[in-house]
Amino acid sequence: MNSSKSQPNDVRPIIISGPSGVGKGTLIQMLENAHPGTFTRTVSHTTRQPRDAEAEGSTYFYVSKPEFQSLISQNAFIEYTYFSGNYYGTSRRTVAYQTAEGLVVVLEIDVEGVKQLRETAIIDARYVLIEPPSLDELEARLRQRSTKTEVSIEKKLGQARCELEQAETSGLYDMVLVNEDLDASYKKLEAFIWGLSTD
């Protein structure tokens, strides 16, 4: 594509969802590699302690629990979650700053999160669902990628079934992409972002 230098006309954040192992990270990395300076992932806020080599503002913004809770009450997050004893959230302001700098923010948000965003209209974004060609293929990708135990692969497949059923709610996504052939999927995603037809 000839757009490697030009920014898309539509710079609204791109929200990507889909089950674990479907290829979200792979496709996002391909976008970043092909269009340096166009896309950015967002930096989340967290209450967990920084690990070695993690820097404030590049891996996370580190805040205390009371600070995080105060931000929640100010409606500062597009979405947030409490996981393993800590909060994690995506701040509206961070996304707005990145967008104002001319970057297209790419966010990975699960189907439940997307439902909430659509209901509250808290962010003006474009929503993409990545689906596997089949659950068997998803299982193959999860196995190929990981050293995880049988239990955790079964768990991910169970979650995938639920997520895909939920995602069928009409109107939730602007684009549904079945990630069968990776290069073909990438081209469709790129064309969608640049508002080009793939017919």
Ligand SMILES: Nc1ncnc2c1ncn2[C@@H]1O[C@H](COP(=O)(O)OP(=O)(O)OP(=O)(O)O)[C@@H](O)[C@H]1O
């Ligand atoms: N179209 C494709 N065909 C075959 N393999 C693929 C395809 N897309 C991605 N993969 C492979 O599937 C595996 C899972 O991909 P990836 O890690 O990008 O998934 P993900 O959706 O980001 O998962 P998670 O949400 O768990 O981070 C990787 O090994 C990747 O190389």
